[in-house]
Amino acid sequence: MKAVILAAGEGKRCRPLTATRSKVMLPVANKPILEHVITALAKNDIKDIILVVGYEKERIMNHFEDGIRFGVNINYVEQKAQIGTAHAILQTRELIEPDGEDFLVLNGDNIVGTEAISSLIKKANGNATILVCKKEDAIGYGVIVSEGKYVKEIVEKPETVVSNLVNTGTYLLNSIIFKVIERTPISSMGEYAITDTLQIMIENGMDIVMAITRSEWLDAAHSWDLLKANPILLAQNTEEKLQNGTIEEGAIVKGNVSVGQNTTIRSGSYVVGPVIIGDNCDIGPNAVILPSTSIANNVSISSFTQVQNSIIMQDVRINTHSSISSSIIGSNVDIGSNFISEEKEDLRIEIDDTLHHADKLGTIIGDDTVIGANVVVKAGVMISNNCKVNSGNKVHETIPENSTII
C-alpha cells in the first residue's frame, strides 16, 4: 500500500518558526515531525511514500532525500499553490490511480503513532476510512458525527460541542476519491478541502467509516504545543547513546540521555534525562540541562547556563549565566550572557489580533536572531526571525521580523 503525506503547507500559526521551514520540519526530540510520521509508516511496513511538498520544499528534500536512510522510498510531488488538502491529494493521482489499490493519506504535521496507523488499516471498510481520536476538549478541531461506525457528518471546527471524536486528518482511501475531488467545490475559506470531498461521498450514499484510536495523535496547532509533544517523544527515545560523545570527568549524566558524535559535555555539567543532544555540541563546563530538553546539532551552551523543558534548534550559541525554560530557540540564534526567559502558566498569547491559550511558555525565538547581554524576555512573548536585541533590553511585547531593538 502506498502512503501520501501532505507536507506542502506552511503552518502560519507556528510562526515565527515556520517562516523559514514548513511545519512538518519543526523538530520534536531532535527529529522533524514528518520523520516521526514516516517512521510510524515504515514500522507498519508501508514503504512507498509520496510526499506532497510545496512551501520550503528544499528543507524536506535535504533531510529525507530518497528515503533510503529511513527504510522507505520517497517520491516527491509538488503542489505549487497551497489551496487545500483535496487539491494536494489530487496531485498524486498519476502515481496512485493506476494501482487501483487503497492508499493512506496522512498530515505531515501531526505525530501519529505506529499503533494508530495499524488500527486504521485493520478497521478499514467502505469507500473511505477516517482515523478519529477521542478528545475531552475537542474545541478547535474538526469533529466527526457518527452513527455506529459510519460517519454521518464532518464538522469543521464547531463553536459548540457536537462531538468529541476528533478527525485526525488520517485517511485510508481508494482511488474513487479522485473522481469526487474533481467535483468538490471550493470552500468559503477558498480551499479545496478533502473533508468536503468526503462529505459529498456521504451525501451520495457511499460508506465512510471511522476507526477510533486511543494511542497518541499529537497536533501542534501552535508552536508551543511542540513543548507538549517533546517530553512524550523523548520518553520513547530508546536509543540511549552516550558513547558517541565525550563526557568529561566530573560531569554528571543521569537518566535517559543520548549524546551525538563529537559532542562534549564538559566537567561540572549536570544533565538529567530525558534529554537528547545532537552532534558537534559543546556543553559547559558547569552547564545544567534539565529534563525534557532537545538540543540539535552544532549548539554551544556556555558555563553556568541552565536549560530545561526546551527545544534548541541547530547552530545556536547560548552564552554564560543564562536561564531558559519552556522555550523554543530557532536555528542560528546567538544569545548573549545573562539571558533570562521568564516562564508562566496559563497564558493568553495574541497572534494576528486573536488570543490563543498556552498552558505554559517561556519564549519562542525565530531563526537568525541575535540577542545581546542582559536581556530578559517576559513569559509568552516571542521574538521573530532575524531580529537584533541589543544588550540590557527587557522584552515585554512580541517583536516582528527583521527588527532591531536598541
Added chain:
Amino acid sequence: MCGIVGYAGRNQAASILVDSLKRLEYRGYDSAGISLFNGELATHKTVGKIADLEAIIPDDLDACIGIGHTRWATHGKPETRNSHPHVSGNVSVVHNGIIENYMMLKEELIEKGYEFKSDTDTEVIAHLLHQKMYASDKSIDLLTSMRETIECLEGSYAIAALCTDESEKIIFARKDSPLVIGVGEDGNYAASDVTALLKYTKDILYINDNETGTVSPDEIRVFGQDGNLIKKDIETVEWDIEAAEKAGYDHFMLKEIHEQPTSIQNTFAGKLLELEGNIKLDELYLSKEQIKYLRRATIIACGTSWNAGILGKYLFEKLAGIHTDIETASEFRYGNPVLCGEELTIAITQSGETADTLAAVRSSMSYGCKTIAITNVVGSTIARECDSVLYTRAGPEIGVAATKTFTAQLITLYMLAIHLGRSRNFISPDDAKKLIIGLKKLPGQVQKILNRKETIKECADIFADRRDYFFIGRYLNYPVALESALKLKEISYIHAEGYAAGELKHGPLALLTKDTPVVAIATKGHTYDKILSNIKEVKARDATVIAVADEDDTEIEKYADVVLRIPSSHELIAPVLSSVTLQLLAYYTALARDCSIDKPRNLAKSVTVE
C-alpha cells in the same frame, strides 16, 4: 556509504553490473569490483571509479550471473585488495554495512586456518560462508550457510554472495542496510537501491531486515528470520532514474549547494577546540618543531582548488606568518621550482587524482619538502603519496561544478592556518577563538542565505541574457571573484572574468559597457573603502553593479544597483558566505538560460589527464 548489485539471467552480466554500479556512484566511487561465474569464478576489482573498473574488464565475458560493488571508504584505505568482492575459495561476497564484531570473528577464522588478504570487515563474511558450507561433515547449501553466518554477525549488512557449487543463483541477506530485488524478463536483479535497476526493470521486491533469499534467472525466493518462505508482492516503481538520485531536486548542483550547512559541519566536526582556541588536527604529521621552523609554503592546485588556494595563501600569511606561494599545477611542474627541505607543499584536489597536481607534488617531494594533501576522496592517489592528508569530508559530489567541495576546502584551509598559527604562537588563543566561533556559526549562516535565495534568483534572471560578466574583489574576496567567475562561465557559458579590483584600471575597464554587470564583493573589512572607490570607477563607465555586502551595511546601496546580502560574520570568514551566494547566482543564471547544469559541455568532474 557503498553500493551493491547482483544479476542472474540470460544476458551478459558484466555490462549490466557495470551499468547498475554507475547508477550507484552517488553512493561512493573510490573503488569497485565484480565477480562473475561462467564455469569458474572470475573476480575483477580496482581502485577508482566505475569507469576504471570497466577498463580492466575483458570484453568477451559471457557470464550471465554475477555480483558487483562500489565503495566509498570512510575508514581505511581504498586499495585493490580492500575492494569488494571478497573471495574465500569458491565463495565470493559483496557487502554494504559494518560488521562490528569482525575482529573477534577474524581471530576465530585465522585459528581455523583461513588466510585474510584484506583489512576489511567484509572478508570475514566470505570466510564464514565458506567455513559453514564445507568445514563440517554435513553438507549444507549456500542459503543455509548464509543463515548460519548472519547469526554470527553483529552490525549492519546487505550481502550478496556467489558460490561455484550453486552457480545458478545469488544468495542475499539484509539487516539495517538497504537492499531491493528487481524482477525482470531476462533475469532478476539485486541492488542497494532502486536507482541501480530502473533501466532494466520497474518491478521491485523490497527486502526487510533479517530476511534472506535467492535470486536465480527465473525465480526469486525470500525467507523470513524463521526460515519460512515469504510471499512478497511485486511493487512497481514510477520514478525516472535521474529524479531518484537527485531526491526531488532539479539538479545535483542545487542539491549540493543546499547540502552545505551539513557538509561544512562535517568538515569541521570534532576539530574545533573553542575553549582552548585551537584546532585539533591529529592527522597532520608535522611536529611542533617542524611547524616552528617552516620558512615557506607552496600551494599547488588546479581550477576551483586553485581559487581556494589563493585564500589559503592569504590565511597562512595572515594567521601563521608563513610566506606562501600559490602555483598552478600544470605550470609549476614545467617551470624551475626553487624549493628546499624546510618548506611545506600543500596540494589541493577534490578527487585526489588530478594528474597535473599529482605530478607537481611528486616533483616537490623530490626536493625533500613536507607535503600535505587536501582532498575529498579517502585513500585517493594524492592521499597515499603525501606525508599528511586532511580530508574535506564533503561527501560525494556529482555535479561537475564544484560547490560543497569548494567550501569544504576553504574550511579545511582555515583550520590548517589557525593550527599552524597557534603552533607558531603567531596568533593569540583569543584571536583563534574568535575565528573558531566564526566557523561554528557558518552552517546556520549558510542556511540563512539559502532561506533568502529568491532575491538571488531575481537578480540572476535580470542579467541572464548578458554576454559578459565581471567579478571584482580585493584581498580575501579576490579568490571569491575568481571562483564565482569560473562557476558562472562553466555552467552558464557567459563570458565571465574575475579580477583583483585594483587591477581594473590597468586594462579591463576598457571592456565595460552599460550592458556589463560587475559583481563587486564588498564585505566589511580593511579593504572595504577601496572596493567602494572601485565601484565608483565602474559606475562612472555606466556599467551595472551588483554588490555582495553585509546585511547591516547601509552605505553600499548608495553605489550599487543591486545588493545581495550576506549575514555579518568575522571578516576573514565572509568569503565562504559570499561564495555560496554567488554559487546560487551562477546556478540561477544557467537555469534561466536553460543550460545543462550538471554536465556542462566539454568538462569532466575529475581531470585525470595532463
